[in-house]
Amino acid sequence: MIEPRTLKGFRDHLPAQALARERLLDVARRVYRGYGFAPIDTPALEYLEILTGKGSEETDKQLYRFTDHGGRDVGMRFDLTVPFARFAAQHVHDLGLPFKRYHMATVWRGENTQRGRYREFMQCDFDTIGTTSPVADLEMVLVVHDLLAAIGIGGFTIRLNDRRVLAGMLGRLGLAERSGTVLRSLDKLGKATREAVAAELAAHQVAAPAVEALLEMAELRGTPQSMLARLGALVSGSEQGEAGVAALESLLAGATAAGVPADRVVVDPSIARGLDYYTGIVLESFLDELPALGSICSGGRYDNLAGLYTKQPLPGVGASLGLDRLLAGLEELGHASKVETAADxxxxxxxxxxxxxxxxxxxxxxxxxxxxxxxxxxxxxxxxxxxxxxxxxxxxxxxxxxxxxxxxxxxxxxxxxxxxxxxxxxxxxxxxxxxxxxxxxxxxxx
RNA sequence: GUGGCUAUAGCUCAGUUGGUUAGAGCAUCGGUUUGUGGUACCGAGGGUCGCGGGUUCGAGUCCCGUUAGCCACCCCA
Missing domain, CATH: 3.40.50.800 (Anticodon-binding domain)
Incomplete structure (x- = not known):
């Protein structure tokens, strides 16, 4: 007998779970379509050169790769953004800009597993490319809000920041060169203690006064108005930083105008996002009852999605819903349905x-x-x-x-x-x- | 990838300082004279004690390895 088993990080989905997943997919599809995003699909496999060197060293290590029967070096997609960049570069001429698409599909990452973290999981991405309009940024926030509200998970919070605010701050502190490591340390504030983060920053040769200034900024909390005022003061003089604060301000105003409840969206200066390609607004969202699960829907604005594949600049903004992570959270919170039938x-x-x-x-x-x-x-x-x-x-x-x-x-x-x-x-x-x-x-x- | 914890029936767990044919509850299936489910009673099936090796007269029980899960690092969805 062969022992029936699944690979580490890969899972079967029994009817109760499969039905719950399909329901989430239906909700996401409905919301995305409601804003005019059109569906696309791309292959699970890409030429290795399309995928490597895109995200970071980390994603290269996690990439599932092999040589196919024709001797080609291929890799399995680890997100939906990189394939979309290739797709956009290849088909821009047929798409017309701006172009809005959604893509709900399985991705693979060969990293260590944890709760809500698997080697095979589904993402539900949506992006608008070919426009730098703040309206597109606002729409991203609205879609994320509508999506999480429609799923009916109870409380959730969308945390907003702008990379330019961080860049402005780092510039003023003379840390622009080391933004990567500094931001990564700062990003841990939600999980690690203030002392641990301070120690890590110090270990990265950040001077004590700068550490203090960074922590002070990252720990700012309060109403959007007060946050914006204080961030504005912190980055005043930095063109970039001021632009970031202004962008956040108009975004919050827009969200309010569109009817998003004020308590759903907060400004959080510690949100940085590890991915290097973000250049403007960045966003993460959390379940209020289970923040430790991590972000279930994240995204932001990037200047140039497909620079590696085409000379045509394709700025854009978009986000990704982590379907399987969200599902793990719903199960843990007891929101999972036990229904095992799709019939009435x-x-x-x-x-x-x-x-x-x-x-x-x-x-x-x-x-x-x-x-x-x-x-x-x-x-x-x-x-x-x-x-x-x-x-x-x-x-x-x-x-x-x-x-x-x-x-x-x-x-x-x-x-x-x-x-x-x-x-x-x-x-x-x-x-x-x-x-x-x-x-x-x-x-x-x- | 690194470190820590865990691993006994489908599920939740017992299993005495290593000692005879490994137990319980729930679940499953069958039955309580064949038209009605969550309660009651009777009965049945189901365990290579994650897997492999070692120590021992003898290991579920000790040691090593391995696989998987959880947690932390890292990164993220």
Whole structure:
């Protein structure tokens, strides 16, 4: 026997989980489309040269790579941004600018696993390229907000910052050269203690007064207005820094105008993002009940997406929803649904001799848009109902000899265990309408 | 990739200082004279004690390796 098992960091998805994933995909798709983003897809495999040297040394190490049967060096995509850069460079002429796309697909990273962190996972990206308009930045924030709100996860917070504010600050402190290491240290403030971060900065040869100034900035908290005022003061004189503060200000004003609740969006100067290509606004979002899970939706603005593949500058802004991480969070918080069926009605196979009638009824219900699972065997009714209840069907339809004789049917609400009798006198349309309304009632009651 | 913790039935766990055919609850399946599920009763199936090696008369129990999970670093979704 071969032991059935999955690779480290790779997982099977059972119906309950697969249904939850599909629901999230549906929500994301709906929100993205609602803003005019169009779907695209790209291959899971790319020429190795397309993928290497794009993200950072880290992503190169994590890349799954091999030589294909034709001797080509290939790699599996580790995010959806790099393939999109290649895609954009290749197809710009057919797309028209600005171009908005969404892309929901699996990516692979050969790194160590942890909760909410796998080697195979799905991302749901959306980006607008070919415009530097702040409206596109604002739209990104609105999409992220609508997305997280629509998923119905309870509290969440979108943390905003602008790379230019950080750059301005570092410039004033004479640390522009070392922005990478400094920002990475600063980025840990949420997780590590202030002392640990200070020590790390000191280890990176940052002078004590500069460390103090950086921490003071990164730890600023308060209303957006006060934050902006204080950040403005900190970077005053830096053209870059002032531009960043102004951008944040207009972004917050726009979000408010679009109806985003004030407590959903905060300015957080410690948000830096590790990815080097961000140049303007950056954003991360967290579940209020589970901030330790990490960001579930992150993004920002970049000046030039596809510079490595084309001479045409393609500025853009976009973000990525970490579907599997979010799902892990929902499960941990007990928001995971136990439903294991995608159908609405469980049709009990009561009397084997009535098979043609059951088939006719099931077909009629399906034609009316209801999902129907018909049990394949005329097993004991109790067993059939037990299975149906376990799978989470909202309703079961019980029609045996007595019902057929009387022209009735029992609709059983599996959650409440209560049945109602439907009089349909052999008229399928009456039965279909009645089942439909019973189903709606059962769903809304639950 | 580095370090720490963990690993017994599908799930949650027992398993005495290493000592006979490894147990429980829940779950699953069957039944309680064959038309109705979450309660009751009866019964059944299911364990290479993660895997491999070592120490020992004898290891689930000790040692080493390995795989997987969790946590930290790192990075991020």
């Amino acid at each position: 009605v469980f049709l009990v196979h009561f009397d084997g001799a009535r098979l043609p009638d059951y088939l006719r009824i099931a077909a009629a219900l399906r034609a009316a848009g209801m999902g129907v699972e018909f049990f394949p065997e005329p097993k004991k009714v109790g067993q059939q109902l037990k299975l149906a209840a376990r799978r989470g069907f909202p309703g079961a339809l019980v029609i045996g000899g007595d019902e057929f004789a009387a022209g009735t049917a029992q609709f059983k609400n599996l959650a409440t265990q209560q049945s109602v009798t439907i009089d349909w006198h052999g008229d399928l349309r009456v039965l279909v309408d009645a089942v439909h309304s019973q189903l709606e009632a059962a769903k809304h009651a639950g």
